[in-house]
Amino acid sequence: MLTSDRDESPAGGRGLLDIGGRTFSSLRTYPDFRRLWISNLFFFGGVWTHTLILGWLVFDMTGSEFLTGVFTAGRLAPMMLGPISGVISDRFNRVKLLLGASVWAFAAIIMIAVLVATGQASFWAVFVGGVCIGLAQSPSQPARFALVFDFVGRKNLNNANALNSIVTNMTQVLGPALGGAMIAVFGVSTSLWVSSFWYVISFLALWKLRDSGKPAPRVEREPIMQMLSAGLRAVFSSQLATAVLLVTFAANILLWPMYQGFMPVFAEVSLGLDADGLGWLMTCSGLGGLVGSLTIATLGDVRFKGALFVFGTGVWAVSWILFAGAAMNGSLPWSFALMGLVGLASAPFGVLQSTLLLMMTERGVQGRVMGIQELAIGVMPLSTLVLGLAAELVGVAAVAQINGVLLVLFLVVLGARVPALLRYSGIQPQS
Template sequence: MFRSLRNRNYRLFASGQVVSNIGTWMQRIAQDWLVLDLTHGSGTALGVTTGLQFLPMLLFGLWGGVIADRYPKRRVLMLTQASMGLLALVLGALAVTGAARVWHVYLLAFLLGLATVVDNPTRQSFVIEMVGRRDLPNAIALNSASFNGARLIGPAVAGVLIAVLGTGPVFLLNAASFGAVLFGLYAMRQDELHTAEPVARGKGQLREGLRYVWGRRDLTLVLVLVLFIATFGMNFQVTVALVSREVFHTGASSFGLASSMLALGALTGALLAARRAARPRMRLLIGAALLFGVLELVTGLMPAYWSFLVLLVPTGIALMTFTTAANATMQLGVAPEMRGRVMALYMLVFLGTNPIGAPVVGWMAEHFGARLSLVVGGLIAMASVLVVTALALPAAVRRPSAVLKALRPRRTADAVDASET
């Protein structure tokens, strides 16, 4: 399950990520709570904040992939991580001094998004340079486990700290956590990295990446499925906050607990994926997406807070099974010189659609009830499965039995390897 950790460089990277991810999740909870406090519980403002944080990914995400392919990824990551730590420090200083205004949060969220534009595709495509192709699926799953383990701890700690100290110290702790990542990157052994040859600067490289993905039907269908689910089904940063506060009338600590329950499920799903650590099949991807949609819908209908918490666990398992399979499918199916641009497109769809989905979900929750935001997200996730199945299997519209037959694993297809979180 943990074979990628035999690699020294990856151990350094993973250790730094555990510390930094805890800080990042603490900041997410603190940022949401600060916005709700500054705006007296506005769901629209919360959605706008989330949207602004991901707007740069929508506008400039593809160029981040070009940078990832052109320059040494380790050096780029050191610059982006230092920038993100500085932004957390500024927000912490504003909150501690009582000078924070909602427009400050909006601006800093947007600037954080700009750093993420370059950081995300670089970090995703750097994994294979640390562990190689053989251990890549395992490393992707362990990265997800690290992220969601931090998601389990961070919100709960943040909820307690916010209740005792306020939001400011939480931002300052997150700023300090980036030191662990920077140390890990600095301490790596360059000669042990499987460094890809940087792509020389040239015209049309962005279009080249788009043409590459468009010509790959398998990659395109994964992106379509991720597009629907990420835009409307994965806005838990907005929906869990609103359901916890507006439906069940809980405080910051209970909101943190709800986020941690979702993370518990996601961590479980990531560890299950690490045990499997094989190249995922389309059947797994579609099945996990469908199950996630059903569970999200049911979660939104739970009548009591404790049942809402319980349903968040299997919802997280299904979500992480889906996202891990989608990530591995994209990374293992591309040529090394295209990986940065392909992963930039993946992250554009995965995160860059939040500026569209988050404000819509926030507005919907504010005007029609917080529950509806979860129910609609689940319905759209289920509908997206039907859309992708129809695109992949046109004949299935006339012969439904063809769906099951086509989704069975094909030994010859699985043996083909066209060539990375």
């Protein structure tokens, strides 16, 4: 069950001095967070498996970078509902929202599997299925992030968010490798049927918490537009929170679409890889991200979180520039190694964007704040369409290099304009 305050040090803190204890402290100490973590592991296992399977299916059917971008844009479009999703997260039972998301995702994948098996899987049919999957994933994200704070509190938030990032990276390792291998052995239809059960396990892991995650009674009566306005004020009245949100916005315009939508193009066009090879390429990124997230989890409530966020994001951008250069030259060994570096360098951005926003805003509006973050991520579908057109004109590797340079320049300007972000530790609550 939820408690009103989890900020005190957990019992048995002395036993966390060893590295393993520090790294997994939130999982060992908070049973509710442990159940959420397991549910997330299987939910995102399904997401990453289907990202590869459906991306491969669309590009194999169409041979078009632009249509691959259109499909990815449709799958990610529900992110644009972020502010409304945040209001829903603060207004209703968060755990039940996640249970509903698992059921919806399972049904969407089964629908696409039936279409593929019966030979009716046109591009637009798969596109609609992709939108349905996005409706399961994206609107539930604010509730997932806010529940972490509910279950572990402020002091352990960085560790818990890093462990959640480990979920993403573990599933990036397992999901694409499994998806690519299943396509090679069984074909797309059977792969979809088998992998749909990721969501069943996610549902079962969270079922015991179905009575947790209830909002405060006053929130249930608050007008929706008033709730939305309060969330917007919570972010944009803070220069630091606004700066963090701008980094999220820039990264999701420039580079995240490359990973979400165009890895099949890198694999097949630039590197001559099949579906299994694509799976292993994405697995390298997942392994790198896993190492990075474990490192951040071990550091715990580290000082200068803002500096780690900004500089880590810059290193991630440079890694993309190097990977795109290797792919452009058709160098398989360097491409696999540099994709691992991309994953490693993505960890500070992936972990700290949510940690910082949660620390910089009040607890009562955190679902809405995470919803606004989801909207900043939600620019990705529109960016994907533009990048798909650019990739058809100059090539996907050239687009990735240009965008990497633009992100580095943006971070330099931001650091100069908002130096307080580089000094921010979050160890003491904002007044």
